[in-house]
Each structure stands twice: as structure tokens, then as C-alpha cells.
Amino acid sequence: MPFSLYTDFQESDVQVLKVKIEGELTIYEAAEFKEKIDLILKNSVATLEIDLFKIQKIDTSCLQILLSFKKIALTKYPQVRFVNFNNNVFSLIDLYGLSDFFRDTIVEFPVQKG
Known part of the structure; x- marks a missing residue:
């Protein structure tokens, strides 16, 4: 299944460009993914949010x-x-010990016992 990349520009007190990525991101989609995500850098906003x-x-x-x-x-x-990390993404980030690189966005919730 190919991937899709959607952008949504929102302006209130702060300009925010929200980007949603859907689908599969593997070596087969890597070149196209790089090309599309690099286009985002041409926008000028105060905040960039990648879902x-x-x-x-x-x-x-x-x-x-x-x-x-x-x-x-x-x-x-x-x-x-970077927001809304699902288990697939978080597992790969954790596998490579990259949680610190994303530390500003990863929120770990304590497991409740009982």
C-alpha cells in the first residue's frame, strides 16, 4: 500500500502547518517520500506539526x-x-535508541496496575 501525505495550513495566533502521513513507508516508497516531504520545507510558518x-x-x-x-x-x-506516534513508529524509534532525538514530542504514559 502506498503512502499519502496531506497538509493543512491553520492560522490563528500562530501559523501552523499540519502534515499527516498515512500508509506504508518502506524502502520502496523512500525516494518518493523524501521528495514529497522535502517540499514542505518551502513553506514559511511558525510551527510545523507532523502527525x-x-x-x-x-x-x-x-x-x-x-x-x-x-x-x-x-x-x-x-x-x-512530531505527534501521535503509533506503536509501529515508536517501536522503531525505540529500537534504534532515538527517543532522545524525539524527546520533545514523545510522551510516555505510565502503565496502570490493578
């Missing part, structure tokens, strides 16, 4: 693209947020 909840599958190649994108985006935008 990862609907990513069904992700591999190392596309995780590297997200890491590179975040590094570049942080030089251009005052605030860059």
Missing part, C-alpha cells in the same frame, strides 16, 4: 528520512513537532 499516527508500516530507510527532515526543519522553523 505519524496513520503510518501502517515504517522501515529504517524512511525513519532516516524523518530524522534528516527534522534536523533541517529545525533550522528553518521556530517549532517542529
Whole structure:
């Protein structure tokens, strides 16, 4: 299943560009994914928010693209947020010990016992 990338520009007190990524992000989609996500850098907004909840599958190649994108985006935008990490994305981030890189956006909820 290919991926889709949607953008939604919202303006209130602060300009926010919300980006939603859906589908599978594997080596087979990597070149197209890089091309599309790099187009986002041409926008000028105060806050960039990337929603990862609907990513069904992700591999190392596309995780590297997200890491590179975040590094570049942080030089251009005052605030860059990755939000709504699903288990597929979080597991890969955790596997490579990259939670610190995303520490501004990952919220871990304590497991309730009882």
C-alpha cells in the first residue's frame, strides 16, 4: 500500500502547518517520500506539526528520512513537532535508541496496575 501525505495550513495566533502521513513507508516508497516531504520545507510558518499516527508500516530507510527532515526543519522553523506516534513508529524509534532525538514530542504514559 502506498503512502499519502496531506497538509493543512491553520492560522490563528500562530501559523501552523499540519502534515499527516498515512500508509506504508518502506524502502520502496523512500525516494518518493523524501521528495514529497522535502517540499514542505518551502513553506514559511511558525510551527510545523507532523502527525505519524496513520503510518501502517515504517522501515529504517524512511525513519532516516524523518530524522534528516527534522534536523533541517529545525533550522528553518521556530517549532517542529512530531505527534501521535503509533506503536509501529515508536517501536522503531525505540529500537534504534532515538527517543532522545524525539524527546520533545514523545510522551510516555505510565502503565496502570490493578
